[in-house]
Amino acid sequence: MADEALRIYRLIPDAAETDPNWDLAEPAGEVIVRARSAADARIIAAEAEVDFLDIPAKPGDGVSTSFASAFRDDRLYRVVEDDSGTFPRAGPRGILKGPTRHDPLTHTPDEEGR
Numbered sequence: 001m002a003d004e005a006l007r008i009y010r011l012i013p014d015a016a017e018t019d020p021n022w023d024l025a026e027p028a029g030e031v032i033v034r035a036r037s038a039a040d041a042r043i044i045a046a047e048a049e050v051d052f053l054d055i056p057a058k059p060g061d062g063v064s065t066s067f068a069s070a071f072r073d074d075r076l077y078r079v080v081e082d083d084s085g086t087f088p089r090a091g092p093r094g095i096l097k098g099p100t101r102h103d104p105l106t107h108t109p110d111e112e113g114r
Helices: 020-024 038-047
Strands: 007-013 031-035 077-081 094-097
Touching (some): 007 038, 031 038, 038 077, 038 094
Antiparallel strands (some): 031 094
16 A cells, blocks of 8 residues: 555563563564554564564464564553654655564574584
8 A cells, every 4th residue: 555644653662671571582672663553563563573484493382473572562562653753654664773683592402412
């Protein structure tokens, strides 16, 4: 939809670093997105994270892990509309500023070094 009205949103970490809800993921810092709504902003940020479908690993339950994104948790991130004009509202839905995709899993070699 080329003519849809999009807005700029900031997803801002809102919980203390010691909050146990951060067990979902490490804080990724502030993320800025162009989205249809605050809820859409959370979805865009969650979709930008690496999912198990993107790496050679399998989750314990189901196929996707996007439901577990810290960006979807309102205890961890608050969403505020940014009307500063720093980023243009015209353009495609997506991440404008924020973390790059990274592999959330680390390989730990077994006793034989594999």
